[in-house]
Amino acid sequence: MTKTVKLQDAKANLSQLIRKVEAGDTVIVTQHGKPAARLLPIAPEEEQPIRIAIEAFRNIPKGDDIEFERDRTPWGDIELDFD
Structure with a gap:
């Protein structure tokens, strides 16, 4: 399962997100509404x-x-050939 979180929320809940990733989930972290990182x-x-x-x-x-x-x-x- 893929979960998308804002950067601010990811920083506040990093331990919880790592547990989800360890369980096999993928987390997309967004910054200003655009995907910035993927935790796998x-x-x-x-x-x-x-x-x-x-x-x-x-x-x-x-x-x-x-x-x-x-x-x-x-x-x-x-011999160097730059043609």
Whole structure:
């Protein structure tokens, strides 16, 4: 279900609106009679890639024993065509 509220009412009742959104509703917030924002529930699958990325960064080995070699091959001439 979609509910539309004025910005002033949304600020005064934010906790109540968040509970509605958590229950699956969508809330449209209007400012001067025009839609300005949409509050939507976060789907669990939307959170998953972020958690995977965070865990991947946490598991990167820390240490000075990692060596990187720079490729010093010249790039050559770059032609830019603006036609």
